[in-house]
Amino acid sequence: MVKIEHGRLQEHPIVDFKRGKEVTIYFNGQPIKAYEGETVAAALYAAGVRVFSRSFRWHRPRGFFCAIGKCSACMMEVDGIPNVRTCKVYVRDGMQVRTQSGLPDAEKDVFSIFDDVIDRVFPHGSHYSKFTTSKKARDFMVKRMRKFTGFGNPPRAVFQGKAEVEEIETDVLVVGGGPGGMSAAINAGKYGAKVLLVDENPFLGGQLIKQTHRFFGSAKERAGTRGIRIAGILEEELNNIENIEVRKETRVFGIYNGEAGAYQRLNDDEGKLLRIRAKKIVVATGAYERTLIFENNDLPGVYGAGGVQTLMNVYGIKPGNTGLIVGSGNVGLILTYQLMQAGVNVAAIVEAMPRIGGYFVHAAKVRRLGVPIYVRHTILKAIGRKSVEGAVIAKLDDRWQPIPGTEKEIKCDFICVAVGLSPTHELLYQAGCEMKFVPELGGIVPLRSKFNETSVKGLYVAGDVAGIEEATAAIMEGRIVGIHAAVTLGYGGEEAKKELEEAVREIEEFRSGPFGERIVNGLKKCTLESEVVS
Amino acid sequence: MSLGYLERGYLEKDELPPFPSEERLKKRAVAYIECPQPIPCSPCFESCPSNAIEMKNINDPPKVDYEKCTGCMKCIRVCPGLAIFMLRLRDDGMGEVTLQYEFLPWLKKGDRVKLYNRKGEEVGEGVVNWVLPPERNDNTSLVRVEVPAELIFEVRAVKPVR
Ligand SMILES: Cc1cc2nc3c(=O)[nH]c(=O)nc-3n(C[C@H](O)[C@H](O)[C@H](O)COP(=O)(O)OP(=O)(O)OC[C@H]3O[C@@H](n4cnc5c(N)ncnc54)[C@H](O)[C@@H]3O)c2cc1C
Ligand code: SF4
Ligand code: SF4
Ligand code: FES
Numbered sequence: 238m239v240k241i242e243h244g245r246l247q248e249h250p251i252v253d254f255k256r257g258k259e260v261t262i263y264f265n266g267q268p269i270k271a272y273e274g275e276t277v278a279a280a281l282y283a284a285g286v287r288v289f290s291r292s293f294r295w296h297r298p299r300g301f302f303c304a305i306g307k308c309s310a311c312m313m314e315v316d317g318i319p320n321v322r323t324c325k326v327y328v329r330d331g332m333q334v335r336t337q338s339g340l341p342d343a344e345k346d347v348f349s350i351f352d353d354v355i356d357r358v359f360p361h362g363s364h365y366s367k368f369t370t371s372k373k374a375r376d377f378m379v380k381r382m383r384k385f386t387g388f389g390n391p392p393r394a395v396f397q398g399k400a401e402v403e404e405i406e407t408d409v410l411v412v413g414g415g416p417g418g419m420s421a422a423i424n425a426g427k428y429g430a431k432v433l434l435v436d437e438n439p440f441l442g443g444q445l446i447k448q449t450h451r452f453f454g455s456a457k458e459r460a461g462t463r464g465i466r467i468a469g470i471l472e473e474e475l476n477n478i479e480n481i482e483v484r485k486e487t488r489v490f491g492i493y494n495g496e497a498g499a500y501q502r503l504n505d506d507e508g509k510l511l512r513i514r515a516k517k518i519v520v521a522t523g524a525y526e527r528t529l530i531f532e533n534n535d536l537p538g539v540y541g542a543g544g545v546q547t548l549m550n551v552y553g554i555k556p557g558n559t560g561l562i563v564g565s566g567n568v569g570l571i572l573t574y575q576l577m578q579a580g581v582n583v584a585a586i587v588e589a590m591p592r593i594g595g596y597f598v599h600a601a602k603v604r605r606l607g608v609p610i611y612v613r614h615t616i617l618k619a620i621g622r623k624s625v626e627g628a629v630i631a632k633l634d635d636r637w638q639p640i641p642g643t644e645k646e647i648k649c650d651f652i653c654v655a656v657g658l659s660p661t662h663e664l665l666y667q668a669g670c671e672m673k674f675v676p677e678l679g680g681i682v683p684l685r686s687k688f689n690e691t692s693v694k695g696l697y698v699a700g701d702v703a704g705i706e707e708a709t710a711a712i713m714e715g716r717i718v719g720i721h722a723a724v725t726l727g728y729g730g731e732e733a734k735k736e737l738e739e740a741v742r743e744i745e746e747f748r749s750g751p752f753g754e755r756i757v758n759g760l761k762k763c764t765l766e767s768e769v770v771s
Numbered sequence: 772m773s774l775g776y777l778e779r780g781y782l783e784k785d786e787l788p789p790f791p792s793e794e795r796l797k798k799r800a801v802a803y804i805e806c807p808q809p810i811p812c813s814p815c816f817e818s819c820p821s822n823a824i825e826m827k828n829i830n831d832p833p834k835v836d837y838e839k840c841t842g843c844m845k846c847i848r849v850c851p852g853l854a855i856f857m858l859r860l861r862d863d864g865m866g867e868v869t870l871q872y873e874f875l876p877w878l879k880k881g882d883r884v885k886l887y888n889r890k891g892e893e894v895g896e897g898v899v900n901w902v903l904p905p906e907r908n909d910n911t912s913l914v915r916v917e918v919p920a921e922l923i924f925e926v927r928a929v930k931p932v933r
Contacts, residue, residue: 250873250874250877453851453852454813454829456813461851462909577874578873578874592777596808597776597780597810598805598806598851598854600777601854601927603780604779604781604889604890605781605928610780709811747829749830750810750830752811753811
């Protein structure tokens with residue numbers, strides 16, 4: 238555990254944290270104070286817990302990374318059920334939480350003393366070749382090994398609740414309630430299509446709910462308004478359209494020929510399996526954060542930028558006292574400003590490129606508050622035993638190699654990796670969309686028409702899952718797919734067709750500047766064949 | 772195109788937009804916008820009731836026509852880049868800079884503040900002589916500080932004197 242000045246922020250210039258009722262959860266048997274509405278990971282963090290798990294092989298300490306359920310670094314045993322992502326479950330009075338790897342627990346893991354010898358006794362891959370003489374010996378050893386590594390504690394509790402099946406028919410199913418998904422639902426719904434919007438979270442807004450800053454873009458897409466408010470405005474619009482149904486805590490797990498399977502959580506003991514038949518499906522599942530390779534990058538205290546934003550802006554928990562930001566894109570720059578607003582120091586921003594990646598104005602805001610920005614620099618390693626105590630950065634030469642002698646030690650107690658996002662594309666793969674790696678769009682993305690319809694007919698994409706851009710673009714894309722889905726289902730008539738043309742024109746104008754150039758180049762690479770005019 | 776400011780994170784003298792005339796600065800406050808890079812952003816342009824901000828398309832950096840600007844402060848309320856500053860020269864030889872402020876503790880009229888330039892270097896002390904309270908502008912307070920006249924093109928951030 239580490240000492241921090243204040244675990245929970247009592248005041249903040251932008252956000253008014255409304256904490257729920259005080260409850261007690263038990264962490265490895267120790268009582269910990271928490272507030273209803275907090276995730277287990279957030280509550281543990283506020284209490285000073287940094288080591289959430291131990292790594293499979295080396296028993297290296299691991300902390301949380303993403304805070305949105307995408308990295309699995311925060312898995313623990315919750316009320317007897319193993320491998321629960323603690324950043325996705327909410328605290329409940331009396332909840333029993335245990336770290337599952339390490340003896341006696343992840344914090345003080347005695348097995349970690351084997352770190353130095355384990356490679357000599359069990360070289361990498363040896364679990365495939367050793368103990369293969371008899372089935373018995375193998376079974377015995379596999380059990381021991383699973384126990385040792387902490388991954389196989391058999392469930393002590395078994396889900397006892399009910400799960401019913403519900404069949405649903407709708408015109409349009411929207412998967413994901415971020416800006417992209419909400420905009421798609423609104424625009425299909427306003428022309429009369431019957432829409433079902435689902436999101437796995439208990440709230441709508443996606444990434445917007447942690448963005449306390451005013452947005453860029455045009456006033457029509459609500460620029461100048463704070464991200465957190467935009468989420469509220471869009472949700473209100475959704476609620477005002479009768480033919481749109483919203484289901485929260487509902488996760489889509491597969492798409493099969495125009496049908497989707499989903500699981501809706503109703504309460505702790507009840508859930509529902511949904512079979513959703515939809516004429517059109519819009520996938521707007523957003524993105525997850527990338528990490529970066531450097532020594533000790535798995536040390537607790539190395540976090541994704543979005544993870545820190547979630548902790549700080551959603552739950553009002555201070556990530557630490559001094560941070561180092563890796564990456565000077567908009568995310569890194571905005572995060573720096575937000576950390577300072579929460580009273581956290583930022584030691585520096587490092588950027589490998591020869592120039593700042595994000596908008597100049599975002600950089601200027603933190604530069605004038607005294608935060609140094611080191612371009613052509615990279616992080617060499619994180620320092621610390623159980624959590625970050627510092628970092629070493631160095632200057633890069635023209636071939637991106639660290640220049641010896643330029644190393645500099647930075648004092649910090651956490652490091653934010655803000656090196657970009659990758660689309661959450663799994664559902665698209667599974668549904669059989671033709672996919673392609675397009676670096677300009679952040680990774681593997683689906684081929685699509687100019688109305689964002691994928692190679693699977695009736696399946697659309699909007700927002701970051703179609704290519705990493707930003708919320709304004711996500712809203713614009715949502716508008717295009719929403720209207721196109723409605724129009725092709727026979728809703729809206731001429732008026733809708735006209736609006737569709739306008740929407741396409743607007744996004745083209747939006748992307749016409751230097752920041753859009755990259756996106757436009759990327760889009761050229763993933764336009765469906767049928768659309769390419771030779 | 773020089774990308775100097777993108778290596779540094781601040782504008783050097785020769786990268787600044789043209790200064791309003793002394794005569795104009797003396798008449799009343801004027802919007803001075805430090806937003807040189809083409810980015811898809813336009814709330815300043817859209818909020819200006821006097822057509823004083825020129826922007827050919829959403830990616831075009833804003834240019835202020837200082838003669839048309841009435842100093843109404845609509846633009847500085849909404850700029851997400853915190854890139855707009857209201858500048859004024861007073862008859863008594865002092866100057867005034869109004870900037871967006873989003874930190875705790877909130878500043879009040881009469882508070883003494885440290886003044887910082889674009890690089891974050893301290894350049895002196897000043898006094899707050901007017902604020903738009905945060906609750907009137909979705910938690911972006913506007914703070915006007917009294918500074919020596921020669922510093923109106925220097926002072927770009929303030930922190931309370933503790
Ligand atoms: C620090 C930071 C600063 C930013 N600043 C700006 C800015 O100034 N201006 C701007 O325009 N943009 C900004 N953005 C970008 C913007 O937030 C994102 O581009 C935008 O949120 C993408 O919207 P989306 O709808 O595609 O995805 P998301 O907002 O990520 O939403 C996806 C949703 O889908 C849900 N979901 C995923 N999988 C499933 C499933 N299988 N079943 C059900 N639900 C699922 C998720 O829970 C989530 O709610 C910023 C982003 C960050 C991280
Ligand atoms: S101060 Fe008013 S008139 Fe001047 S540029 Fe801003 S909005 Fe326009
Ligand atoms: S609103 Fe601010 S950041 Fe946006 S273009 Fe205008 S001056 Fe630049
Ligand atoms: S999955 Fe919980 S921190 Fe990433």
